[in-house]
Amino acid sequence: MSAFLLRRLGFLLITLLATSFLVFAISEFAPGDVATKILGPYATADQIALLTEEMGLNRPMPVRYLDWLGGVLSGDLGTSTLFKQPVNEVLWGRLANTGLLAGIAFALIVPFSLVLGVVAGMREASLRDRSISVASIIATSIPEFASGVFLASIFAVWLGWLPGTSPLSLGGDWSVAQQLVLPVAVVVLYDLGYVVRMVRASMVEVMRAPYIRTAVLKGLTRSEVIFRHALRNALIAPFTVILLQINYLITGVVVVEAVFAYPGFGRMMLDAALAQDIALIEAGALVAVVIAVGTQIAGDIGYMLLNPRIRVR
Amino acid sequence: MIEPILAFDAARIAYRTRAGDRVVVPEFSLDLRAGEAVGLVGESGCGKSTLAYAAMGYLGSNGHVPSGAIRLDGADIAAMTEAERARLRGARAAMVYQDPMSSLNPVMRIGRQLMEVPIRHQGLARDAAFERALAMLHEVELPDPGAIMRRYPHELSGGQQQRVVIAMALIGEPALLILDEPTTGLDVTVEAAVLDLIAELRVRHDSAILFISHDLNTVARVCERIGVIYAGELVEVAAADELFARPRHPYTRALLGCLPSRASHRRSAPLAAIPGRMMRPEDRPVGCAFAARCAFADAQRCTTTPISINRDASGGHAVRCVRAGELDPWQPPVDTAETHSVMQTGEPVIEARALEKTYRAARLLDAGAGHEVRALDGVDLSISRGETLAVVGESGCGKSTFAKLLSGLEAPTGGEVRIKGRALGAAAVERRPREIVRALQMIFQNPDATLNPSHSVGFSLSRPLKRLRGLAPARRRDERVRLLDQVRLPEPYAARRPGQLSGGEKQRVAIARALAGKPDVLIADEPVSALDVSVQAAILNLLAELQDEQGMAMLFISHDLAVVRYLADSVAVMYRGRVMEYGPLDAVYARPHHPYTEALLSAAPGLDPSVARIRLRGSASDATPAQAGCPFAPRCPRKQGALCENETPSLQEAGGTHVIACHISLDELADPPALDEGSRDG
C-alpha cells in the first residue's frame, strides 16, 4: 500500500514538472511579448528592452524555468501581469469561488446519480430503464453554453425568477444563493447524465452476474438481492468515476463561469490565457494537475478498499 | 401413489425473441421421486440447462412455458408469483452451478453467504445460522471451517468453492438438489472427490437429485436413472446399468461408441464419430430429430410423423425410436490388441533438455515485490518422427508451458530446445530460423479463439502457404482446396468466416492451417477438451489419420487420460512442473505406477481395473511449493515421511524407456496401495 502511494506521488511530481515545463515552453515562443504586455502598446523599444533586462527575460528559457521553479518551491508563485498583483492573492479566492460551485454540484450529483443509475440498471430494458437512459443521454448531449442559454432564457429572461449573471457581488437585487442556482443547474445537468449512465452500466452488468442468479435461487427476496448482493458490487466501478467528477467540477467549469460571468478559477484561466499571463497560467496549471492526479489517487485507494479481491495486505 | 418431488408434465419451454418464440424444449416429461437421483445427459445446445433452470422457475424475462407444466411439490412453478417461487427456492429445491467462482458473491464473506439461507427460510437467528453454516462446512469436508467462514470466495481454490456452493445448496435441507455440470472445469482428482461427496451427502440428506451433464460417465457415478436428451427431447431413459449394458436408441449407442475408454485405441479399436451436427432447436423436423445423423434412419418411418417415447414391458426403459426393436443387440466396443504404441526409433525430431521456466509474478499494484513461480522445472523429453507423445496432468502442472516453450511462443529461462538437431537456445519463435519456424506448428484448445474472426477461412489458410512455403497466388488456391479436403471440409468453406462454423469445423480449419506448412512437429494443446464427445471423436480420428499419412511427430497436451490412452504412443505425467512418470503407453497405464499416475487413473474409472479408489486431498494449487523434495509429497497417499519431503526423487528405470520419479521401490509400486478401511471402493 505504501509502495503504491509512493509510486503515485512520484507520478504526481513528474506530471507537475512535465506540464509546468511544457506550459512554460509554449508561452516562450515570443519572449518579448511579456514586457510588451506589461508596458502596453505605447512603450518604446528601449523601455521594453529595459524591463526585459530587469525581469531577466533575456536569459535562456531553462534558466528562467528553474528560477521560476525555485520561487514556487519557496511559496512564491510570481506576479500576475493581468491583475498586476501577486498570483497568490488572485488564485486562492477564485479557487474558493469555484469550490463553492463544485461542492454544491457534487453534493447533488452523487445521490441523484446513484439512485437513478441503480433504479435504471435494476431491470434492464424496462420502461423505467429506457426513460432514465434516454433522458441522461440527452442531458449529457447539451453543451454547457447551450443549456446555459436555454435556462437563462427561461428563468432569467422569460420568467424573471433568477439572475442571468452571477458575479457573486452583494448589494445587487439578487442574493448569492439565487445567483448560484443557474450555474449549479447547468453543471449538474451536464454531469449528472454521464454519471447516471456509468452507474447504470455497472448495475446492469452486476445484475447479469451468476452470483445474482445464485442469490435469487437461494430464495432471497428481490430487495435482499438488490441491497445485499447487487449494490455493493455495482458501486465499485462507478466509485472512481464519481471521484473523477471532482476534477471536472473544479477545472472543467470554464464555460459555465463564462456564461454567467462567475468569478471562478476557470474564467481566471481563460482571461490569463487570452492575456498570456504566464505566472497565472502556470500556477493554475499546477493546481489543476494536483487536483486531477489527487482525485485519481483517491479513486484508486477507494477502489482497493471496496474490492476485497485486490485489497493489499 | 406418492406425489413426485419434481414433475415435468409435457412441458414446452420457449424463449421470446425478436423473431418470435424460439422453442428450446418441445415437450418434456419426467418424474423425480423423493430420494431418487436422475441424470440428464446431452451435448451442448440440447436444452439440458434450460430444463434445470425451468425446474427452479428461473427462465429469465423472456423464457416461458407455453404448454404443459413443471410441478415442484405438486404445484406449477411457472404459474406462481415471484414471491411464492422465492419461498420454495433454497428451501424445497436448491442448485449447484457449473462455475463456482462466479456463482459466489465476490465481495461477501463465505459465512454470510451461507447464513442467509437458514435466516431466510428457517427463520434462524444469526448465532444459530452461524452454527448451522459452520456445521455444514464441516460436512462438506472443508479444512478449518471457522477460517473459511471469514474468507472471500477468491481466497479459496476451485474445488473448495464448489464445496461451499454445495454446502449453500444443502443448508436449507431441500427435497430436490439440481446439479448443473457441477464438476466441469475442475481437475480430475478434485472432480472425483466432489462426486464422492455428492453421492455421500445425498444419502445423508435424502435429497432427490437432478444431475445435468454432458458426460455419461460422470452422471453414472451419482445417479441410478439416466435420461439422454437430443435437441430438447428425451430420446431414452433407463436405469444407469441398463443404459450402459443395453442402450436402445441409436443416439445413445453412438454416444457410447465415441467415448474413449479402455476398449478403444486409434489403431486397434477406433472410435465411431457421429457424422454431422445437432440442429438448432428452431430447425427441429417433424419426425425424429436425430434421423439426419442416424445410421439406421428409415426415410419413410422416421421423418414423416412425430415419434413418441415408448416404455418397455417393465416400464423402466423408454425409447423414442420407431426402429428400436429392430436393431441388433448392443455390442460394446472391445479392444483385443496386446500392445498399442508403435515406438519409433531414430533421431528425435524435437527434444527438450533440462527445460525450465520461471515466471516472476508481479504483485498487483506493487512493482518489484513479486515472487517467483516455477512453471517448469528441468524437463527432458523428446519425440521421434511419427510418434505421439502425450503430456498429461492437472491445471498448473506446466503442460501448457511446456508446449509454449517448445513452440517458441515463450522463451525458456533455462535448458534448451532442439528441433531437427538444431540447438535453439532460449530463442523465441521470432528469432528462430525460417526452416525451424516452418517445421513446427500448433493447434489450440479454444475453437472460438483459434481462428481470427475477421478473416475468412480461405485467408487463414492462404497466409501460411505464402509465409511458410512462398507459394504464388494460383498455387495457394489449389493448395487451399487440398487442405480443406484433407480435413474433410468442402471447398466452398473457404469463403466462410469463423462465425459461420461450428466448434468442430473451426478445429478442422485450425488443423488445416497447421498442416499448410507441412510441419515436422505438430503440437496439439488440449485440442478436443472444449468439444462435445461426438465431435471430439471425429477430431481425434482426423489427427491420427493425418499423422499416419504424413509421419509428423506430435506432442499432445491433455488432462484426459482416456483421450491420451486412445491417441498416444508414449506418455509423460507431469505434476507441478516436473515429469513424474514417462514411458510407452502400455507401460504407463499398467503397474507399477507413480502414486500420482495411480491417483489420476483412479479418478477416471475403468482405465486400469487394478487401481483401487484413491482420493487425493485438496488440489495441486493448494499446497505451498516445496523448495526441496517431491512436489507431490503433500498430497501423496503413499508418502514415506521425511525422505519424500526433503529429497528430490531420482528417476527409477522400470524397463525399457519407462521411468518413475519416486523414492518407493518398483516392487512396492507394483502392488495396489494399502488403504484404510472405508476409503477402498469394492
Place this chain on the structure above:
Amino acid sequence: MSAASALVLFHAVARSLLLLRYSPVGLLGAGLVAFWVIIALFAPLITPYDPLANDYAALADPGPSAAHWLGTDNLGRDLLSRLVWGARSLLAIVPLAVAIAYLVGCLMGLAAGYLGGWVDALLMRVSDIILAFPVIILYMIVLAHFGPSAINVVLAVAFTAAPQIARIVRGLTLDLRNRDYVAAARLRGERPLYIMVAEILPNTRGPLIVDSCLRLGYSTIAIGVLGFLGLGLPPSDPNWGGMVKDSYALISVYPHMALIPCAAITSLVVGFNLLADAIRELGQND
C-alpha cells in the same frame, strides 16, 4: 490487407445500421445526424444568402421573417445561412479531428499493448500526463497562444483525444494478443506490425465503432465550446459556438439569435450519442 480491413469495417458499420431498425431511439439518432450531414453537404445549394453578407435593413427587426426565415444576427447576417455553413465547417472539422486522433491513438495503443515492456511504459506515462491535464485548460493555453484557426482546433482536439483512444485500444490489445490466432500468426513468422494491424486491429472494431460515435459527440461539444470562448475558428467564419458568443449579450432582447444555434448543436450531439448508445445496446444483445 488494408482493403480487407476496410471491407471488414464497412461490413460492421453496415450491419450496425441494419440492426438499427430494432431501435427507435437509435433510428432517431441516425436521423438527426443524417439531417445535418445532408445540410452540410448541400450547403451551397440550400443557403439563400452569403453567410457573411450584412443586410442592415433587416436589423430594424432581426426576428424571423419572410426574407430571413430564421431572422438575422446582430450584424444583419442571415441566420439560416450562417447555421447551414456552420454545420458544414463543424462536420468537416469534427470528423477530421476524430480521424487523426484515431490514427495516432490506434497506433499508440497497439504498440503499447502488443509490444509491452518499455514501449508500453513510455507511451502510457506520456498519455497519463496528457490525460491528467484538464482538457479545457489545455485548449485555452494552446489556442490562446497559437491563435484561432481550423488546423489548430483540429490538432488540439486530436491531441487530447488520442491518448484516450490509445488507452481503449491498449486494453483491447492486451486481451486480443493472447488469442490463439495471434499465437498461430507468430508461429508462421509474421512480423509484429502485421500482427498488430491485420490480426488485432480488425477485432477491436466493435467497441471502437461505439467509441468513435461518442467521440464525435464530445468533439462537437468541444469545438462548440471553443467557438463560444472565442478560441475556435476565426471570428468571421460562421460557427455555432461563435454565433452564441456574439449574441449571448442580446439574449434578453433577441433570444432567437442564441437559441437557434444552441438548438442546432444540441440536436447534432444528441444524434451522435443516441446512435452510439443504440449501437452498443444492439451489439450486446447479439
